[in-house]
Amino acid sequence: MAVLSTLWADIRTNWKTMVLHGLIFAVLFQVFMMIALIIRFQAFPNYVTFYDWIGNVAWIIESTPSWSDMVPIIWEEWLIEIGKMNYDYGTGISEWSLNVVPSRLIVLFILGAMVSLCLALLRSDTCTTAPSTTLRATTGLGAVLVAMTNATMSWVVCCATPSWVVGLAMLGLGVSTSLALETMGPILTWSGFGLLFALFFYLAWRKSRPSLEPKGVSINA
Amino acid sequence: MKTFTKSAFLAAALVSTASIATSETISIAIGHQSMCTDTYTAGIVVKELGLLEKYLPTEGRYADVEYDVSWSDYSSGGPITNQMLANKLNFGVMGDYPLIVNGAKFQETDSLRTLYVAGTGYNLKGSGNAIVVPVESDLYSITDLEGAEVSTPVGSAAWGMLLKAMQDNGIPTSEYVLKNQSPAVGAANIAAGKIDAHSDFCPWSEIMEFRGTGRKIYDGSETGVPYLHGVVVREDFATEYPEVVEAFIKAVWEAGEWIREDPMQAVTLMEGWTGVEKEVLYLYFSEGGHLTLEPSIKTEWVDALRFNHGVLVNEKAIPPLDFDAWITEDFIRAAYADLGVDYDADKATIVDPAVSNMGLPMEIWHARDGVSSYSTLPEFLSAVAVMQGTGALLNATYVYDVESGLKLFGKTAFWVKSGEDYATFLRRGEAEAFASANGGTLVTFDEAIADFITEG
Structure with a gap:
């Protein structure tokens, strides 16, 4: 209970920073992906398309009978597509693109806010028994797992598999490795969030536990 | 809470769709691929010739209906499936592997399904890949x-x-x-x-x-595995508007007839619509080309799709697919009946290029005069030599692979000269084997033409 109280107190203290960091993280991640694409393909994007996300979501809700089907379909709806059109063949082929997907923006916002809270807890952690680099690395690992599985880059290579591993394949990971990882997406995402949650509670527990400083005066003082 | 939220979204959706309801408009959205030749008879040709509109029902319950037909062009099948899941597309046209993923992804859902209702065309042995x-x-x-x-x-x-x-x-x-x-x-x-x-x-x-x-x-x-493309439609759409699905299949059938009637004119127009060179398209759509334009659903195609699904299951762990529930001949049979065409006859006919292309003439596509045919390779080479001698521009030349019957560009074939006769091959290995078995030699296309250049 004390752990939850500590955590809640930290969230109340830092919520503005968490929101700000969440927003910055979600936006910066899009910028990062765009830069990665430009570097990978040695080309700048040459087209942008905006989608009626709200209208599309409303239409999906209207025309999908089952809630359980609705959510994953809405999850994949795009807001913006920025990419490179190749006009060497035919009337043009979208060779690669960055897809700004609202559902992923929400995940990345939550991730950014969680990382912000972790760092705030780490800063206020006065205990020196555990090396802070390990805790920071754990935060980083959790963030990487979540962010990696929410990459929204696409490439016209995967006729039948628009998925997060397309981003990995595009960035140079082997095809077989990428495909092997495909079904692990949700596990990796939840593992990342799990790590961050575990870290929250661990740091909050350390913060909330009674002080272990020795009473009295040291003999050698 | 769930009901309230859904109602709120529905209210928003109703605002945007109110005009559709009041004016009795049926929206028909089709996803096709203008950079995939085998989809053209259900895609770009139907679109550009307005064939769907020609066959859309206008009587009975459709008497006061207006149609809003929209076409979206994609570079692969995957996004078409995603758009169909979101109900932004009713029809999708794609190749065999993406079709299977389409069916499997829909069957993975609780409430949504697609139906495989027609093919577009095929190559019995798998040419195209x-x-x-x-x-x-x-x-x-x-x-x-x-x-x-x-x-x-x-x-x-x-x-x-x-x-x-x-x-x-x-x-x-x-x-x-x-x-x-x-x-x-x-x-x-x-x-x-x-x-x-x-x-x-x-x-x-x-x-x-x-x-x-x-x-x-x-x-x-x-x-040896057939390569085919086909049409899938959302089941809810097909149930509500079966006559529209039949109209679409009639349009597919007519698109094939239109191409067969005058392949040279067809590919010239298609080049303008798609940007793919007409000479390349001719290799697919002309007589003896890679593609047999015929939409029937053959048992062999279902077997091929089952085989392909097995590959996908092994490599990508895609969901299972109930082929019996997914594939239906109801719509295509009804469409054929309306057209007065014998569906069972089409279904029973399978074109094997190795057999059907035997004896087909070689062709030269003269930039000004169009396509001319030659029954023997010496006649063909002689004609090329004469045309080149006049400085005429030749768009392309076409010959056939001795082994497979596959139509080839003359310039990319491997040529064997054996005495006064010639033979053409897709691969060098077969050409060399043929040459050694027949006392011939491998020559280039230019060398073969040079044999027919006359002085003066």
Whole structure:
């Protein structure tokens, strides 16, 4: 209970920073992906398309009978597509693109806010028994797992598999490795969030536990 | 709370769709691929000729209906399936592997399904997919790919063909480097010699051959697995408007008839619609071309789709697919009946290029005079020599592979001269074997033409 109280107190203290960091993280991640694409393909994007996300979501809700089907379909709806059109063949082929997907923006916002809270807890952690680099690395690992599985880059290579591993394949990971990882997406995402949650509670527990400083005066003082 | 939220969204949706309801408009959205030749008879041709509109029902319950037909062009099948899931597309036109993923992804949901209602065209042995190497490469056979870097659009029909071709030739995946590359990137890398080989679907291999950047070393026909494309429709749409689905299939059928009637004119128009060179399209759509335009659903096609599903299950762990629930002949049978065409006769007919192309004439596409035919290779070569002698521009020339009956560009075929006769081959290996068995020699296309150049 004390752990939850500590955590809640930290969230109340830092919520503005968490929101700000969440927003910055979600936006910066899009910028990062765009830069990665430009570097990978040695080309700048040459087209942008905006989608009626709200209208599309409303239409999906209207025309999908089952809630359980609705959510994953809405999850994949795009807001913006920025990419490179190749006009060497035919009337043009979208060779690669960055897809700004609202559902992923929400995940990345939550991730950014969680990382912000972790760092705030780490800063206020006065205990020196555990090396802070390990805790920071754990935060980083959790963030990487979540962010990696929410990459929204696409490439016209995967006729039948628009998925997060397309981003990995595009960035140079082997095809077989990428495909092997495909079904692990949700596990990796939840593992990342799990790590961050575990870290929250661990740091909050350390913060909330009674002080272990020795009473009295040291003999050698 | 759930009900309230859904109601709120529905209210918002109703505002945007109110106009549809009041004016009795049926929206028909079709996803097609203008860079995939085998989809044209259910895609770009139907769109540009307005064939769907021609057959849309206008009587009975449709008497006061207005139609809003929209077409969306995609570079692959995957996004079409996603848009169909979101109900932004009612129909999707795609190749065999993406079709299977479409059916499986829909059947994975609780409430949504698609139906496979018609084909577009096929090649019995699998031509359309091919492995291409840079034109200057010293690789001539699939067995040369051991240790090589091979790229392909993963998940496409060409990817499935590549896996099977390698397995058939005893080359395990550990013995070559597989890279995931889009058609355009693969074609560009072949042109630049940055990749040892690229496996792709129709018509990319022929585009590379026509542009003189690539050379086929393996044709999909060698796998013996039919290569086909087809039409899927959302089941809810098909249930509500079965006559519209039938109209679509009638349009597909007529598109095939229109192309058959005058292939040269058809591909010339299609070049303008798609940007794919007409000479490449002619290789597909002319008599003896790679593609048999006929939409019936044959037992052999279902077997091929089942085989392909097995490949996808092994490689990508895609969901199961109940083929009996997914494939239906109800709509196509009704469409054929309305057209007065014998469906069972079409279904029973399978065109094998190795048989049906035997004895077909060679062709020269003169830039000004159009296509002319020649029954023998000496006549054909003589005509090329004469035309070149006048400085005429020849768009392309077409011959046939002795082994498979596959239609080839004259300039990319391997030529064997044996006495006064000639033979043409897709691959060098077969050409060499034929030459040694018949006391012939391998010659280039230019050397063969030179035999017929007369002085003065």
